[in-house]
Amino acid sequence: MKQAASGLIALLLLCGCSGVQTPLDPAGDQAASIHTMWNVMLVVCSFFYALVIGGLLWAVVRRRREPVPEPQASAHDPGIERTLAVWTGLILAGLTLLISWSFFVDRSLAQTHDDQALHITVTGYQWWWRVEYQDGPVNQWFETANEIHLPAGRTARIKLESGDVIHSFWAPNLAGKMDLIPGRHNVLDITPRRIGVYRSQCAEFCGMQHAHMALPITVESPEAFKVWRAHQLQAAKAPTSQQEAFGKAVFETKACAFCHKIDGADAGGRTAPNLTHLASRPSLAADAIPYSRGALAGWISDPQGMKPGTKMPNVPLTSAESSAVVAYLDSLK
Amino acid sequence: MSLRCPSTGKALLALAAVAALAGGCDRERRDLGASMPEGGPQIQTTDLTPGRGGVLPPDPRGQLYEKSAYHVSEGSRLFRWYNCSGCHANGGGGMGPALIDDEWRYGSSIEQIYGTILEGRPNGMPSFRGKATEQQIWQLAAYVRSLGGETPQASSSRREAMRSTPPRNQVTPPKPKGEGAPAVQGTAR
Numbered sequence: 001m002k003q004a005a006s007g008l009i010a011l012l013l014l015c016g017c018s019g020v021q022t023p024l025d026p027a028g029d030q031a032a033s034i035h036t037m038w039n040v041m042l043v044v045c046s047f048f049y050a051l052v053i054g055g056l057l058w059a060v061v062r063r064r065r066e067p068v069p070e071p072q073a074s075a076h077d078p079g080i081e082r083t084l085a086v087w088t089g090l091i092l093a094g095l096t097l098l099i100s101w102s103f104f105v106d107r108s109l110a111q112t113h114d115d116q117a118l119h120i121t122v123t124g125y126q127w128w129w130r131v132e133y134q135d136g137p138v139n140q141w142f143e144t145a146n147e148i149h150l151p152a153g154r155t156a157r158i159k160l161e162s163g164d165v166i167h168s169f170w171a172p173n174l175a176g177k178m179d180l181i182p183g184r185h186n187v188l189d190i191t192p193r194r195i196g197v198y199r200s201q202c203a204e205f206c207g208m209q210h211a212h213m214a215l216p217i218t219v220e221s222p223e224a225f226k227v228w229r230a231h232q233l234q235a236a237k238a239p240t241s242q243q244e245a246f247g248k249a250v251f252e253t254k255a256c257a258f259c260h261k262i263d264g265a266d267a268g269g270r271t272a273p274n275l276t277h278l279a280s281r282p283s284l285a286a287d288a289i290p291y292s293r294g295a296l297a298g299w300i301s302d303p304q305g306m307k308p309g310t311k312m313p314n315v316p317l318t319s320a321e322s323s324a325v326v327a328y329l330d331s332l333k
Numbered sequence: 334m335s336l337r338c339p340s341t342g343k344a345l346l347a348l349a350a351v352a353a354l355a356g357g358c359d360r361e362r363r364d365l366g367a368s369m370p371e372g373g374p375q376i377q378t379t380d381l382t383p384g385r386g387g388v389l390p391p392d393p394r395g396q397l398y399e400k401s402a403y404h405v406s407e408g409s410r411l412f413r414w415y416n417c418s419g420c421h422a423n424g425g426g427g428m429g430p431a432l433i434d435d436e437w438r439y440g441s442s443i444e445q446i447y448g449t450i451l452e453g454r455p456n457g458m459p460s461f462r463g464k465a466t467e468q469q470i471w472q473l474a475a476y477v478r479s480l481g482g483e484t485p486q487a488s489s490s491r492r493e494a495m496r497s498t499p500p501r502n503q504v505t506p507p508k509p510k511g512e513g514a515p516a517v518q519g520t521a522r
Binding site for chain 1: 363414415463464465467468469
């Protein structure tokens, strides 16, 4: 009874695997081939497990039923020798299947699938992601942070770099893991097929806020991607109210502009996320907090309280200044 | 309880040794957020005569920042982020004066360096008031002090290649015998 209950619980837990972030629900070619390999491994290992357990059970049952025969003096037992030969053959076949399968999957993952790939550079920092779309002519390039949009059906070549320590990029629904190593660039191909939002995250411990270093990936139709891209290429919206204009002035003259960049404002810092279209992003602080105006206000007034250790300092602002900055940033759709 | 076999005793001893060593992992407590008292020290805004002025009253926060390896390392990061190296290079100096030597036009105490960064100085040093936060300026000042080897040994970075004095845990390479002196004499200057 207890076993049945625990089995049921395990099954229920497995149901939870089909969520936003799981390798068991592939939404791209690379993840699909890894998933197939996972299934092959499961089948092969289950087969051998069943064989071993079956043999064990059989031995136990047989021992109970029959009296033990006297051991033969002869060293030859053709029955045992034949079984051993079959057993060794099975092991060899199983291992060969697994090794060659993983070899071919590895090879297919390393290949370029598409000459028309979308070039993106993702740079990891403690604890956020710089995302640069470097596709087509240079005047079509743009930069964003902590979000990736991909058109379904087109391969994205993601160049992975690091600005400080080793990070790892892992979008389980789309591809395997790849490390971001300072001074090197690694390349990861992703060919998304299914529209949706997939969470990726840093998979290499990189310091205090490692757990809050995620990157939502939005896979959308090529048309929707074109619209998003055209919007990203535009400069930030000019302030429309007096409060927003004051917020922009505060942003430009206080510590904000020292680290952050907003295209269209006098703010060109390169050491922190680009905020040109901040309000159009799904989350704040590398997916630590879902985006809302209130969360933004909280984040600006006490980043160290919301994400202790983050490189964003607590900047002393008066309440009027603070709410004006929030109003301005919240208008940057 | 008596130990039955000697290997159990050895294992326990090793475990105790590891536990004792792990106690040393707590190098320092990291301050996050506004635990440091805010507000700058009394700033020396003088008369444009270098090196002049009475001694400032020491600010207690200077010691707090200077003694903390975390704050010194954050200062190192900010030194790169805020492009201090544009003028001061990695402390060796360029357009701006060198920071790894022991010459200080406006004083070498952390309060004076804080004042220099906050207010700026004639002939090019910009003011960072309102740009960097107070804590960041303290961290930068602590790092600048560490460049000259003036911070306590415990808080100084162990991988900082540009320091004027090598960290104590680094072995100095032995000097080659009988070569150094004649080579210097031979160069025409």
